[in-house]
Amino acid sequence: MKQQLIPDDEGQLWFISNNYLVQYHPETNACSCYDLVPEYQALWLSGQKPPGCPGQPQFHRFFDLNTQRYFSPGPGIPENLEDLVRDIFVDSKGILWIPTNNGMWRIDIERGESQKLGPEDGFSDFRFTSIYEGTQGRLWLGAYFGGMHIYDPRTGSITIIDQRKGLSNNAVMSILPDDDGDIWVATEHGINIISKAGTVLNSIYREDGTGI
Secondary structure (H helix, E strand, O other): OOOOOEEOOOOOEEEEEOOEEEEEEOOOOEEEEEEOOOOOOEOOEOOOOOEEOOEOOOEEOEEEOOOOEEEOOOOOOOOEOOOOEOOOEEOOOOOEEEEEEOEEEEEEOOOOEEEEEOHHHOOOOOOEEEEEEOHHHOEEEEEOOOEEEEEOOOOOOEEEEOHHHOOOOOOEEEEEEOOOOOEEEEEOOOEEEEOOOOOEEEEEOHHHOOOO
């Protein structure tokens, strides 16, 4: 699980340290701390006065910063995902996506609904490692053995980019966009630059100085 440092709409930064959810105020160089028990590893923010959702390897709970209490969004959203959580991501429509080592959860907080996606939905691998939202709301999903999946939540269509299409390695570890709109994809063997249309433009290896 990667360490997260998340800005909110007011320019303040949020992160988790040990058993605390920490809010950093840059204008005063001060912090506010919220007690979290047990220790969590991941965080997402929803809205300017968010409930925060810290994540544990299998569990996730919803914490309202206004009341400083945990709350349940409804019976349609399980607390125990029974899988190892790899990341937590909120898309532009407010939908919560949780990639795990055994599928990906789609959670609609407003409706109190959840759905688990996997190979039966067209993915070539269910061990997701990373997530990024690209143009037109499409989700770029890294998988441990299945390469890169570009998933359109509106239609359910999936485009798979793997070694057969020029990806340096099928074990995708992280995804990062650049200012030109291209997507940088780090794998267990090399870094790839992919156009937003899904074409592998270039690959960089250890001998090029990456160390990967």
